Amino acid sequence: MPTLSIQGRKVQVDDAFLSMTPEQQNAAVDEIAKSLPGVATGRQPGGLSDAAKTGIAKAQELMTLPEEERRKLLPPADPNTGQPAGVPAFAPGVPGYNRLTGEIDGEDAVSKIRTASGGILEGIPIVGPMIRGGVDRAAAATIAAMNGEKYDDVMRRIEAGTEAEKSMNPKLNTAAQVTGAVAGTIPAMAAAPEAFGIGAATKLGKYAAPVISGTLVNGADSAVRSRGDARETIKGGILGGGLGLAAPIVAPLIGKGVKAIADNVQLSSIAEALVLDKSATKVLANAVRQDAVEPGALSQLGENGMLMDLGPNLRHTAGAVAATPGEGKAIVRNAIGARDAGANWRIRSSINDTLGEAPTPSRIIDRANRNQQYLQPEYREALREAAPVDAAPIARYLDAEAQTLRGDAQKGIQRVRSMLDYAPTPQEIEQARATGQPVRSGLVTDAETLLNTRHAIDDLLQTAQGTNHVNALTTARQAVDDELAASVPGIKEVDAKYAELARQKEAVQRGQTVLSSGREAPRPDELADEVRQGALPQGLQVGPSAVPLRLREGARAEIERIVGTNANDRVALQRLIKGEGDWNRARLSSLFGSDKAKAIIDLLDRERLFNDTSNIVTRNSETAARIAARDAIDGGGSSGFGVREGFIAGGARGAARAAATRSVERVIDALSNGGNDKAISDMARSLTGGPQQSAVLDALMRAGQGSRLQQSQVDRVARALLLGGGSTAARP
Template sequence: MAEMTPEQQQALAIAAARLRLQKQPQTSPGATTPPTSAAEPPQTGEELRARIYSDLAARREKARPQGPAVDRYGLPADDALSVARTGVGGLIEGIPIVGPIIRGGTERAAAATLAAFSDETYDQVMDRIHEANRAEKEANPYIDRGAQITGAVAGTIPAVMAAPAAFGAGGGSLLVRSGISGLSGATINGADAAVRSGGDPEAIWHGMKVGGLFGLGGPVAGKVIGGVVRYLVDAIRTRTAAQVAGTDPQAFGYFRRAVTDDGLDASTLPRKLMEMGADAIPADLGPNLQKQAGALAATPGPAQTTIRTTLADRAAGANARIGQTIDETTGRNVVPSEIQANIAVNQNAHSPLYREAFREATPYNTEPIASAIEADISRLRGPAQARLRQVRDMLNIADSNVLSTDPNVMFQTRQAIDGLLKTEVDPKVISALVEARQMLDDGLTRAVPRIKEIDAGYAELARQDEAVTRGQQVLDSGRTAPRPSELAAEVERGAQPQGMQIGPSAVPLRLSQGARAEIDRIVGTNSNDITAMNKLIKGEGDWNRARLATLFGPEKAEQLFKVLDNERIYADTANTVTRNSETAARLAAQNELGGGGNFGVKEAFKAGGFLGAARSAAIDKVDDIVKALMSSNTGNVTRESLARALIGKQQEKLVEGLVKAQGIGTTPALVDPVVKALLLNAGAPRTR
């Protein structure tokens, strides 16, 4: 070896002197220290380096049995700082494959930095770091082992979650997933053993065998452990959710299952109840909830009383709720005959006005009108000819063939024609009468100047009278009922003033009053049958909705129909719960007496094939809950708690409980990756 430079020789000499000083025995104060013999220094740097390393090794061996292990700073290796370093180092080192590389790189970087700012060499610092790591691991073996296992699992979980199919967590049969998991386990553990052993084939093969073996059991273990964890977590979640909901845990479990089976959850349940009105209860929202209510209604006890009393009280208030809504949306109730009687009184009040107008009338020559009517008589045949002859005779002076010039005769003739038109159906007769009436009306306008003003008021009342009758036909389903478009046109025309009338007409109001009266008639004759009432008002299609929207406005019509729908659902719930409860009670009695039948999935398949069997299995699942609720093993506390939930006495708490229970039935997300990570790394040399 080449001779050392003077600077290197000087550094080694200083280090040797330090070692000699450390070896000298300690003396008491005041004692005389014998002079150090001038030992002959080594002649070469290699000899001096060897001597220094030998002295360091001797010191380590001598210090090891004499006291507790120390760390790289000369402090005890089991103090808090060393424990923390052991844990952090174990976490890094435990990461599969790359862990040793990361820790080794970190230590080498630290050694290079320390050597650059001290009088030690890089190798000396690395030796000191390795020795300190060994001492810390010996002082804290459980911390080191646990940290390495944690690092191994934590380092594998992200890979399992990122590519579950590559670790046997994807689709496919259990056998296929086990094979994939075994292959991934063998690969990871083999590569990890190669890194840690420096490429030792025997270690690699051992790691592959152990990793593959544990990997094979990953999917099975994940399923088993996941099921256990899910069961335990579900039990905790159910109890916590039940406490939040203020219910018995078993009752909350029944309620939550019915809510889920009816396609509801914590967000849709309160929204549905709000849409169905203030009197809605959870039992209205689906068949599974209704079946539970039916089971409770059939089982003697406080729960039966709660369910039946609630439904009976709600049914008793149905007509009042419907009546209030009808008043709010369509106005107060009216009696058509009373309205029409008032109209007739107002029409009769026009008689003095007519008499006053006729005092100013002058004689009128009706010969042109009579000649025109006679011309039509000679041309027409049949009923039209007969009606015109009747009208022509009315223009004569009574009991003579002489034409009258009295405007009162023309007025009475016009009134008579109006009476004939009310009952006439022949279009030819109607056409002939209308033409004759128009000629008389024109003559009256000339003979009696003020008559058109009075006619306008009288005609408005006549139109209102007709509108009341027409409004009562709006909800009909026969030919007399107007189509939605026809009714809209009638309302538009009816609002326009006619003749010399000033201001809008009251025809639309009378139409709506007629419809309101018809609704009241339907309610009054079907007060004990909500379904029939609903059908008659709503009709089969959308016509009634459109017609009522025309008369009362879309929002009010929608509100009325919504309340009717809600009341029908309330009635259906009461009927279903009562009917189901009676049926359940009869079946329970039959089974108790030995007369109950056994119609199961097999019988359902015989009757309805695969679909029948599927339906039977689904019904049996619900029936199991019903039987459990009716059994004596289910206490009154559970049944009463469930009854309160079904009638909605604690809706806000129930919703909060359902929110808490949203994860029930699902395995926590990290369970499967953690199980697979544990198994995949269980055979690694560092975890044995």
Template sequence: MGTLTVNGVKVQVDDSFKTLSPEQQEATVNEIATQLAAGGKGNAPARSGGVEGAVRSVARGTLGIGSYLDELDAATNATFAPLVDPFLPDSYEKLPGQTWGERYDQALNIQRRKDDEYDTDNPKLSTGLQIAGGVGSAAALLRAAPAIGNYALGNTGASVGSRLVSAGVAGGGTGAVQGFGAGEGGAKERAKQAAFETGVGVGTGVVMLPVAAGANKLASSLARKILGESNDALSTVTDQARRYVVDELSDPSKVGRYRDSLEQLGPNAMLADVSPEWLGVARGAAARPGTRGLIVDPLNERSDLANTRLRADVADNLGPDPVPSRVDRSLAADQDQVRRRYGPVMAERSNYDFIPIADALDDEIQRMRGPAQRQLRNVRQMLNVNGQDMVTTDPAIAFETRQAIDGILETEQNPKVISALTEARQMIDDGLRASVPRIKEVDGQFAEIARQREALGEGRSIMNNGATAMRPSELDETLRQGALPQGEMIGPSGVPLRMQQSSLGEVYRAIGTEANDLNALRKTVRGEGDWNREKLGMLFGEDRADNVLNSIDRENVFADTANRVTRGSDTAMGSRFNQFLDEVSKGQEIPSDATLTGTAAKLFKSIMKRVVQGNADTNAGKLAEDIGRLSVATGSTRDQIVEAILRRGEKNVVDQQRASTVRALARSGGLAGYSSLPGVRN
């Protein structure tokens, strides 16, 4: 209880008055002034009500001591009445008793009359305010001393049985204390009321066991509303966990950068991926047996889906897996279809004089030596009528000769031979063009498919990183030349498409075979420098290529986080958070009460230390769980957490700046005249 001075009159107010905002305090003062004015119009005391009655009801519901406030107020008033009453106006209820006992009885009757009047006039509101006072005081206890608060609420014990006992003992103890205070009359009547409330408390504690575990969250939520705190993603964690996050991990400039990095990495990214501090939190929480699964399981689940995510990103940006072997089989089938068209075309042939071609080959044979001479002699023999030393005039024999030359060239490595056979083929091809009118149409289709099959094979080497790696400039030239049609073909060639498909197939192959080693995958696809990025950009477009390469980089970040958290050595990354948890798990030292001596002091300290220390490890585990799960959150949950941290961090910076300004002004004397105002501290 305290006093306010209103128009020269001192008025008693409850300590709950201090928790009101300045505007609410002003409204309370005005209400009290109104009540005093109304009470001054006669000798009858003013009926209890308004803000005063509401404040008294909240105070009466305070956990443990609410039932004793009337007695405490009466004792205080009885003690100071001889000194204060002479200065009060006649309209104020004074205590004229000659002895302290008489004054105490008079003051107690006044207090109880006010309670009864407010309860009679506002039965539902009074009950609700007393409940609010109980919950609010429980919240305050939990915030100030979580271990003691849980013990007082019966929210202790690991098994259901222990929680039943804890809840029953807590409920009975609270009932006994409040029952004795609520009882009226002598000690005998108070004892009866205490016994009754004890029984009710035991039953209520056991029946309410399912909600006891949620008492911390409910009380904290109500306390935050009372204090005007926002309800955000950090509202569900304990106050101590929230304070650590705000004090240690909410630098707005850093959180802003982390948010940008998370957006780049996508919805599966975690704070542990982008922040060394949050990586330390995850590492520290994973090091505790009770919370290891909470951290490690999400990381492992994310790692298991790395291959799926990569394939989906490649498919979205570059297209589905073409499977080059299937493409080649399809092209081979197309060639077979085209090959069948030669029959009808050759049926339209006309005889042709191939003697000039044969003579040219004889001249080359006389001049050449070695393998080139032997191969040309074979070709020359093919142009003769079968078994005769006579040059054919049938284009069909010349066509078969050209086919044979193509077969030799597929495996020939000697450049001299290749040059000689290529020249011979060209002469024979010219003869076929003249003797078979539509043969070049079919030749063009067959050659186009052959070019595409060749490009499909060449495309596999585009992403190579060794000495034979194709340079970006070489690929650019190959794509330009490959797109040009040849022979009788009209329109662009399919060569660039086949090179694109082959390269894409290599990307999918790397994902399928190297996804478990993301560093190897990154080396294969991205390469050591910028060449592969440039080449992928030429084939698929720069933006799409960058998206795929960024996806591989992203998965490398995810894998590195998982490795450092789950299998990494114990480094300094988690030392700060671990030190915080170690301090919490030690519990708080319980100081001896200076008013207690000897055995009583030792007993008090021993009991309180056991209560606090018994829950210290549990409290540290809860903190590791609350803060640790923030470090591995993903998706919209992660985004809400980041926004809450950023908002609270910005507010924390502003509060610190204001506090610094106030302290500076106070030191300079600028607030000397205001040092007695509520909320202003030196």
């Protein structure tokens, strides 16, 4: 017996069914479908149709014939399915039913793709149906031209196939149309946000604008889809206005909720990756965010840096852990103690590695003095070839100066003038008395005596006071020096060596003052000039001068003195070497180069930061211990240092820090009271971790920033869903 599939059910009919005409068979199938439970065929009740009655009567007549004759009169059947030729396998109303072919369409992947893509186009507000229709008409025209078919026939086939695919995939079609509605609404929101109440300055604009836009957009969309039906247009406008009114209230809530869920999911995944408790991860992430930690900040602190050094909130978190009894407290305090114990050695070794070992200024000066003494044989050798000196011009000049100068300047010139007079020896005086001749007098003619006169003038210059006094002695010395240069060949070469050693001694002394904050210290530009000029040879000196080297050695010796007297006070050490402004950085750059100066300043800044961390962490834990002890003695509770006290101590920022610290303490207390000491210990290890914790820091920064999903983005999508997708989902 033939089997029919009607409304998804298998129905067997006798062979008489095969003798009916196609019209009679369709009518019979329709009647059978109508009789099935839960199936609506669209016909009005009231008995069989005329076609069905005629078909049934013919079938009954056929059944009276012998089987062989009856089979000859029956139409052929499909050998695979047994379905009679020309008989529809499915009745109208079955999902995927194609009204032209009578077959089921829409189950294959290509049909689903067509349903999704077409639904997106059709879902675009107002213009969607026109776009979908235009695409279908273009396809029909192309197929008709290629196959030689009639355009109307192809168009009917496309429309029937579209209807079948939609009925087979109703959820996919609805989702695609909602997607199209949202995708078509979001660009309009971006182009004219005020029209949808986004960013409106007033309450009226915030709520009235989306009502108006929702009414207009959905009303126009309904008019297009209903082909101008007034009732559907009004219905769509009312629905759009209601959704527009709800949008500014519901969309922000959806945005906050979705953002919170996304952040929480991300926090959970990061906590799992770090093997940390979720609440502990949140505390650390919030501290990193509040401290505005930058990527790579931990590696910039060197191998001794810790995560807790990166900001005040992280330090206070470490302080809270250090104040909580347990393994976490020991981890934090031991790490701080070990780092503090190595501070002195760390500073000295780093400075030595950067600037070299520190010299001793007195030894440099003693060596220069000995080298000056070693020049005496060279002076004697030069004097051996000297001619008699002519001191008369010098004497006349000094006599004239003594007549005009007054005070110490006059006395100094008179002393120099007296040095030019010849002083007879006791033998010469005795001989003159014995012979009755006058004692020899006049001016000196011996070059060695004139050289000693210059040395005496140098001694006078060291104690001279006042500008006039110094100028007068300097001019006199220059006159003596010129006569020596003219009378003693080679003496200026020896003078250049002697002067170079003298300049080096002065440079060592000068270098010890460059980091001072007093008036005796050179300004950065002055020191740069001294270094540049000091390298130039003076007089007959051959080669560059060692003055810049001695300046560096003097400064290095002063740094060593500062370190030696302040190694245990890293704050003072940083203040004395770095200074309050940027002058010392510039001075160190002039002497040692910008790279070495930066290395020293960075070292001192790091050590001061480490010192601050140590003070804050240990002070917090000691304060907590004192509060606990006082509570135990008093037998009562203590609020400790709360928001009120923080505001009194540090204003609004102090209150904020106090509130943040209280929040951290509550979380840590909850973990401790809940027996989750491992979570606190893990926090302690993270806080005391060094540069190897850079990956942990990056993860905490991501957790603190939250997911990349922005609340404003979700807000706009939610508005688009309400204004466009809401009415789309309500379409029949």
